[in-house]
Amino acid sequence: MLLPRLYFQHFTSGSFLAERNGELVGFLIGFLSESRRGESYIHFVGVAPEWQGGGLGGYLYQLFFDYSRAHGRTVVRAITSPGNAGSYTFHRRMGFDVEPGPVAFDGRPVHPDYDGPGLDRVCFVRSL
């Protein structure tokens, strides 16, 4: 997945990079909602395979939670694909609730066609 350049121009404040020995090993791209003044949103997150399971993802999330709280946000949202069991488990462990959906995949509530035809999503929400 390639992100349009606008994310690196206009949404760097709520985005975080993790480096180790000068190499990028993880990142989180997030933003404060412009129209929902109490909410923030985690758009895209990645951790290099050799660094997964060591708490780096959770640390990036905590940085974003702190950033969101510092800007008066009380709710944070994120989405994932229905088949991504690892992401589901991670978000549940990070304190996210799952929004009820009309269908389910492998026990996970799903919103069909959420981001367009065929783009089903699981929706997470967490209080800050």
Next chain:
Amino acid sequence: MLLPRLYFQHFTSGSFLAERNGELVGFLIGFLSESRRGESYIHFVGVAPEWQGGGLGGYLYQLFFDYSRAHGRTVVRAITSPGNAGSYTFHRRMGFDVEPGPVAFDGRPVHPDYDGPGLDRVCFVRSL
């Protein structure tokens, strides 16, 4: 082009829809830059073919300029594809300058691979 749902959740404040007899005839999706506190950005604009040339696009831009000024913004940015001569003329007429680029297409300055491999863009900037 389909937009992810997040734009309709978190960036409605700076976005505008134009309807005629209950039909959508034009729209503008924009936002205030979160990290560049003096800037705003026009992400995506469309006007139905039968309504083009009648000033609707310009009106949507003016609404967004007003919204941006009301939030203390002094610069607005936008991009377009190198081959889109209509968009180029429109932005120039709306008072946008064109950022110099290393190459040119049909006389228009271009930034190669701006949004990823093969995604060349023309970059506009306008004072508010």
